[in-house]
Amino acid sequence: MFVVGLTGGIGSGKSTVAKFFEEMGVPVFIADAEGKKLMANNESVKEAVKSFLGNEAYQADGKPNTAYIAGIVFKDKNKLQQLNSIIHPAVATSFKSWKEQQTAPYVLKEAAILFESGSFKDCDYIVTVSAPEKLRIERVLTRDNTAKEAVEERMKNQWPEEEKIKQSDYVIQNINLETTRELVGKVHSLLLKKSIST
Structure with a gap:
C-alpha cells in the first residue's frame, strides 16, 4: 500500500x-480535520498550545478559540510554524495508526x-x-x-x-x-x- x-x-x-x-x-485521511480534532481533544496538544499562545487560545468550554489563534498565527510566519510544530507530529502519529487499519491498494x-x-x-x-x-x-x-x-x-x-x-x-x-x-x-x-x- x-x-x-x-x-x-x-x-x-x-x-x-x-x-x-x-x-x-x-x-482518505484529512490532515487538517485531524489537526483540529487533536487541538480540541488531545490534552498534551492543548497544553502545548496554551503554553505557546496563552490560555486565551481556548474558550471556557475547552474548545479552541479559532478566531484568536488565527489572528495571531496568520500574521506571523514564525508563530504559524511554531503552532504547526506542535500539531503536525501528533497528526503524523494519528495518520500512521489510521493507515495500519486500511487494506486498499x-x-x-x-x-x-x-x-x-x-x-x-x-x-x-x-x-x-x-x-x-x-x-x-x-x-x-x-x-x-x-x-x-x-x-x-x-x-x-x-x-x-x-x-x-x-x-x-x-x-x-x-x-x-x-x-x-x-x-x-x-x-x-x-x-x-x-x-x-x-
Whole structure:
C-alpha cells in the first residue's frame, strides 16, 4: 500500500477532489480535520498550545478559540510554524495508526500545507488541485464569509501554486465539477496500475 498526498492552495477544492476519490473506494485521511480534532481533544496538544499562545487560545468550554489563534498565527510566519510544530507530529502519529487499519491498494492524505510542513516526503506520489487565484478567493469568500484581506493573508503563508505543481506527479484542474470528477477517475486508474506493478 502506498501513500498519495493531496494538496492545493486555499479555495482550490481539495475537499471536493478528496470526496471524489473517496467515492471511488479510496480511504482518505484529512490532515487538517485531524489537526483540529487533536487541538480540541488531545490534552498534551492543548497544553502545548496554551503554553505557546496563552490560555486565551481556548474558550471556557475547552474548545479552541479559532478566531484568536488565527489572528495571531496568520500574521506571523514564525508563530504559524511554531503552532504547526506542535500539531503536525501528533497528526503524523494519528495518520500512521489510521493507515495500519486500511487494506486498499493506496490511501490518500489530504493536507493544505503538505509541502510547507515537509510531510510530502512521506508520500509516494503527490496530487495537486489547481484553480485560478481569482476563483479560489471567490470560493473562500463565499464559504467562510470572511474578508478578502484575510484570505490573501492565508494565501501568503502557502507555497505559490506553480511551486506545488512543479513538485507534483499529477495536477487536477478544478474549475468544472464534471471535468474534475473525470480527471480524478483518470488519476485513480493510473494510481491503481502503479499499485499493481509495485
